[in-house]
Amino acid sequence: MSSHVPNAVRVVALRPAAREPLWRDLVGEVLRRVRRAQGRTLKDVADAARISMPYLSEVERGRKEASSEVLAAAAGALGLTLGDLLAQVHGELIRVTAHHATSATGHAASAPRHGGLCLAA
Numbered sequence: 001m002s003s004h005v006p007n008a009v010r011v012v013a014l015r016p017a018a019r020e021p022l023w024r025d026l027v028g029e030v031l032r033r034v035r036r037a038q039g040r041t042l043k044d045v046a047d048a049a050r051i052s053m054p055y056l057s058e059v060e061r062g063r064k065e066a067s068s069e070v071l072a073a074a075a076g077a078l079g080l081t082l083g084d085l086l087a088q089v090h091g092e093l094i095r096v097t098a099h100h101a102t103s104a105t106g107h108a109a110s111a112p113r114h115g116g117l118c119l120a121a
Contacts, residue, residue: 021096023089025062027071030088032060034078048077 035045042060046053051070058064059074066074068082075085 021093022062024059024065026089026092026096027066027085028060028062030085030092031056031074031078034080034088035060038078040078045074045077049073 035042042057043053046056049056049070051073055064055070056074059066059070071085072082075082080088
């Protein structure tokens, strides 16, 4: 009797799927990048936005999900509109997801072909 199993299942190890970026991480990265590009301190921007410095720090690090009011205040303190901030975050999302798609497949994925940003509650 043979030990060969004709219908044996072959186990294949797959790479884990790339983690989708969190909105709060992208918002924080953009806020921090803009603030640093302006050479401003966390305290300066928090004071101008009338939010606490520890809270702004948490937002920048992606640890807090800021309300639209807080985001508008932080953006305004940086000389941006909320629309400007969201447009920059959208660009970051496209960049990061394209990078993840390239890493996962080995070739660049095309960016979505739409002209706007859609946010759902």
